[in-house]
Amino acid sequence: MTSSLSITLIAFGIIAALAFFTAAGFRGSGKVADYAPNLSKYRNDDDLETKTLDRTLTVAVLIASLLTIMIPLYYLGEQERQEGFVEEFDEVSVERGEHLYEEFGCGNCHGVDGSGGAASYVEKRSGINVTWTAPAINNVFYRYDDEEVRYWLIYGRANSPMPAWGLEGGGPMNDGQLDDLIEYMHHFQITQSEELQAIEMNINSSLSRLDTSELLVENEIARQKELIQSVVDAPGKLPIVQKAVEDVSVLLSKEGGIDTDEDGLSDSTETELSAYSSSVSEVLGTSILNLDPDNEESIPGRKDKSVASGYLSQLESELINITIVAEGYDKFIKEAETGLAFLEKALEEKLWEVSFDEIADSTFDGDLEKAKRAVGLFNAYCARCHTAGYSAGVAYTKEIASGGLGPALRAGRANIQFKQREDLIDFIVKGSVNGKAYGVNGVGGGKMPGFGAVLPQSDIELIIDYLRGMTPDA
Ligand code: HEC
Ligand code: HEC
Structure with a gap:
């Protein structure tokens, strides 16, 4: 509002000034000069120092006061105008991102709404065409920041159905398109409370997968x-x-x-x-x-x-x-x-099997419920990267925490990397940072997600106690 007002005022001022100078140019143009202009007699000092000077000064004061009013008015509107631009820009970007999401078929694997799905893939060890689980990405920013997500988009995830999408990774999208896609992904994130409400369901489904494995x-x-x-x-x-x-x-x-x-x-x-x-x-x-x-x-x-x-x-x-x-x-x-x-x-071989009794005895003072919950959490939140073959299905699943995209964690390895329980908790809460050291000799690649916004501290501690309590493999 205020900005269009000030633009009108400025335009009005410019037109008035033009009119003034044009009129001045025409003044006196009717007479034929007797002498060349530089030789003709000009107005005397009295006239110049009183009437002309006063008039000029008055006009100057008027223009100055007009500017005094207009500049703040313009300034006041500016922020709103800029915000308007950004908003409009974001909306357009989200829209373009949505098109990309559809055009490149992200929804075929991750679900139209990003809630997760599956992809057909030839599993490497068996040569069998399997149904590979594709994670939900309508919650991906609770575990990764924009740059980390961008990394996965650019390079995809080798040895999995996730293709590379960025030019640098050999994919079709340029930086601007990735920006739009990320903008759109932000747009369809579920709320944090929805994410937290899904915990019990996630645990139950990973435990029921264990129940029905055979x-x-x-x-x-x-x-x-x-x-x-x-x-x-x-x-x-x-x-x-x-x-x-x-x-x-x-x-x-x-x-x-x-x-x-x-x-x-x-x-x-x-x-x-x-x-x-x-x-x-x-x-x-x-x-x-x-x-x-x-x-x-x-x-x-x-x-x-x-x-x-x-x-x-x-x-x-x-x-x-x-x-x-x-x-x-x-x-x-x-x-x-x-x-x-x-x-x-x-x-x-049934390598997917875990013995809740043993885990309860060795780690949770015989508390079977805790043992089950710990395993359920690990399989729901960690196994897809830390247990070989987990996403391909039960038959392809190797021993729990045997290592896949992320390092093996079984056999008490977590105790070798992290001397203190607190350090391990801190790492799981924040995840890894690209190039930053972690633990005793770890270097983060930004690939380990942070779980601080996804799981309550009590559940993170349960997983950690489970990992730390694992006895070395025979
Ligand atoms: C052919 C199936 C397929 C397509 C198409 C696909 N993805 Fe993926 N994507 C996957 C799978 C499978 C994974 C997990 C790989 C694994 O098991 O480690 C994944 C992982 C991801 C991740 C990392 C999530 C995490 O938490 O680990 C993001 C982000 C992602 N995909 C976004 C996208 C976007 C955006 C598109 C569209 C441009 C897309 N994907 C297209 C199958 C696919
Ligand atoms: C999307 C894949 C992914 C998921 C899911 C994941 N991690 Fe990781 N994790 C990694 C990667 C990759 C590393 C290696 C560090 C890096 O590259 O950033 C790692 C490193 C670790 C390490 C350090 C291991 C070492 O010896 O250096 C621990 C401990 C760990 N993860 C625990 C967990 C736990 C517990 C969960 C579940 C709550 C989990 N991770 C979920 C990918 C993942």
């Missing part, structure tokens, strides 16, 4: 066996799919005949196609069509003609898949069997 691995084994079977079946299936693609193409290109429902497919084509789809469905695992020659939409909302061409596309993509598998048969069968052996060994 079942989860058994299911994976069953899936792997199905995969092997599908590879084994591929060469036999290949000619059948090839023939089906041919037969259905021929059927669909047939012209003429009676077409009762006038949908472009003759009655005989509809009947024959339905019968055909049912005859191959078991061998090929393709769908069964039930086209009604009297109805152009045998499935309400879908034209029979498009159902029929959809069926042909289904067969064609099946043909592509089966050809690939059949041609690479030896390689696929070997990979799938190596995977199965890996899973069976995992089920035998």
